[in-house]
Amino acid sequence: MSAELQMSTAADAVEFPYRAVSRAAIASLFFFVLALPGLIPTFAPMLFLAVVGLGAAIVGVRAIRNYPEEYSGRGLATFGMAANALLLVGGLCLHTYIYLTEVPDGYTRIPFYELQQPENGPDMPTAFAADIDGENIFIKGYIHPSSGSGLLRQFILVPDLGTCCFGGQPKSSDMIEVTLTGGKSAEGSMMKRKLAGKFILNRIPQKKTDFDNIVYYRLKANFVK
Template sequence: MTTGEEELYAPYQTPATATEEIEPYRTVSRSAVISVGVGVLALLGFSFPSLLPLAMLGIVLALTSLTTIRRYPNEYTGKKIALAGLLLSAFTLLVATPWHIYEYMTEVPENHVRISFSDLQPDPEVPELMIPPKAADLSGKQVFIKGYMHPGVSSTGKVMHFILVPDMGTCCFGGQPKMTDMIEIKVTDPTQSIAYSTRRMKLAGTFKLSYPQAKLGLKDVCYSLDASMVKK
């Protein structure tokens, strides 16, 4: 058989591109994408401890995504996205949590008692007493408390006299808070005068009781604090 005949009767060779297997379409894991978004939001946990649970949610979502991708490699993709979400949330949880614990353990000045607005509320067992015995016992003592500036001084620049309230609702929307949800703050150090802010504040000083009276446009203010320390 001649060379020409060999070429004529040789089996037909299909182009390589025609025999290549088409790669199946894979969907990006939805939980991987969500884990990144949650991980970014979790970074706010450095400023707001109440958002730290988002870091745990981000870790769960990322691990769920990685497990799904490993089980169904021909159907799902997005491993790098899930790893990014995992790193964001893990970083926040591992760094912000001990940082907040350290801050909590060291933020109260020496010889001061940590209190909260819940300590100043009426005792359910003695509802006729508007000022609970626990609050009365604090009178004259050095205390440390956190709260928000009432917006009544929002347009007056730096101030040394304002009302402290317990939450953002009362802080941002104004109005007349409950009597036991207000503390009249008198800053004793002029260098610590402070402008209005919606951020949570830390204050330390001498706690006092007074007869309910009108203060800074609000009525029935019965608690006061001579603040020697004011921090945002």
């Protein structure tokens, strides 16, 4: 009886061998989920995680192909490969389209860094800021939390989340005082904002409540998104 039981157990082991699900295949789905927020412009850099997920899926497929008796999960790895590739290509196409169509007619795209001084440079307006004084510009940034919450018609715009929420008091060349015109308003949040309007360089520096440094830049914006 004991011998028959041992033979039966051995036969079952041969007929139904244990195979571990490829960790790389599982990881590919994990990175796919993490990369999904990259479809939102604010979190676009997270799309890079789809590249990691795609690489993990390829590793998983190869491991399963080379060691079929040790690993399972080919379908999982194949899905992870397709999902990450689709997310990466689709996300890049989406952000390219947004970039090419987001600037309103009659406005010039201005990168925020053109208004910023180097890390150890003097905290004063840049020469570029003087050149665009009075021009209609399009710029992106974040509403500083000290500007308030709820719907705002006036706020301080800063270049990045570090300056916005984790960098303490922003430098003068990191701030733009925005005034929305035409009855428009923007909700205070950590979302990246797109604004278009007339850029003004303050000839007489101004102080703003809750900010230690003076404000040189102003924007009278008639477009916000």
